[in-house]
Amino acid sequence: EAEAKFKKSGLQFSKHTVAVTGVGSELDKHAEKNGWLARFPMHDWVGGRTSVMSAVGLVPMALQGFKIDNFLSGGAAMDERTRANDVTQNAAMRLALMWHYAGNGRGEKDMVILPYKDRLALFSRYLQQLVMESLGKEKDLDGNIVHQGIAVYGNKGSTDQHAYVQQLRDGVLNFFITFIEVGKDRHDNRFEVEKGITSGDYLEGFLRGTRSALYEKGRESITLSIPEVNAFYVGALVALYERAVGFYGSLVNVNAYHQPGVEAGKKAATKLLQLQKQVRESLSNTAGKTAEEIARSVDADPEDVFHVLRHLASNDSQIRFVAGEGPGDDKFLLAE
Template sequence: DMVIIPYKDRLALFAKYLQQLVMESLGKEKDLDGKTVHQGIAVYGNKGSTDQHAYVEQLRDGVLNFFVTFIEVCKDRRGKRFEVEDGITSGDYLQGFLRGTRSALYESGRESITISIPEMNAFNLGALIALYERAVGFYGSLVHINAYDQPGVEAGKKAATRLLQLQKQVTEKLATDQEKTAEEIARSIDADPEDVFHVLRHLASNDPQIKLMPGEATVDDRFSLGEKA
């Protein structure tokens, strides 16, 4: 796993960006030769200053299946420094949290790297993005996969399109067949009963015309289309 811990409020969403970049680019079933390889790296992380307590315990004492990258911003802020107590600024606390967390991981045999940028601005943010985009491309080449296609994402979009088409079929069927179970409707339109049930439940929860009549068990629930108000 790849853990990203930035110590700057303005980088709070950076781990989410890297999650999309790395997992979409490197999560592949096939390599360039068509062989099944199941490549991929799981990415998670958040703002170190407030969210490190959510996962540092596991990083220090749990399963060692990850590498950690700390992101340090040397300049605290522009303008007047903000002291949270005499002689100690919020930036001092951030530095303490970063170094302390890194030391705690090291003491437990957990290695990490730290990327330092002088200050948080558009140029340095662009440099971070460029660094990871190029690293992802190189990694894809090393493991012999295409990091620039997205068959998994496309499969999800196609499945969503099929479900929307199924919803239209189900609604049309309800107009002629009243008080039917999901399984009965599914058989009549040659569809998957589970998909039909979830479509019907969604419709009954959001469309006042679709009525749900609970049965003794969920599979016995019946659905009907009421008249327009």
């Protein structure tokens, strides 16, 4: 799609494009054939959620001017801190044990992530995939049905915390919070909101105030502190959580490095795309058919067929939709 837009604009796509993909993949072959600027290999054993320190994450970071060597150094430094046999000196094991304690080893409480820095606004979304895809498993390593996992959500403090701190303080107690505190404010343009008080001072005050208010109501929290937001410390944070997820997986006896549920979703999506082709081929330009009629002709679920038809009618100008008295009476046909 992107290549087509470049071509439509009279631009040579290959002069602006690199590929990050597995060696020998269709994309790799296409990039080589069309002379793209570069191809960066991705090993097939690197999972998407743990790929940020591979070419998958490093290439986009480098193109945006981030110091990827510092990012990797931060990850390496945290690796050293997560290999200690003494649990009190192993940052990732301590974090995993806190999760285990908070949810009784069964994920009974959600993990709420509140970083107090705009530049970490997307960190909770990253952790949502890392934690939930890694730990959300039906079976343990012995084949027992366990339905493990920890739900993760959050955004950033202090602006977005107002969307849900009311419930966190006074509502159902089904969560624990992780505050991420950043020591250094912005490097330049230290703006004073009032005399002697900067926006960074307010952020620190909001973090500490919110933490205290939640503690008063028996709400558990973890506070992670980093000196500043830069490539090194973000790399350290990523490595910390990657290792903590691995340790937690061991504590609850699940495989944190596969994703059968995701694969099942991909297979189901492939089947629906195949169904879409069958549904389109069954339409005619003479008489309209209901979803149920078409479903019988292609031996498929009527609800699946109905939604395929609605999607086609919304996006394919050759398909007409005639509304009936109810959804079951809607008819679909090819335009003449």
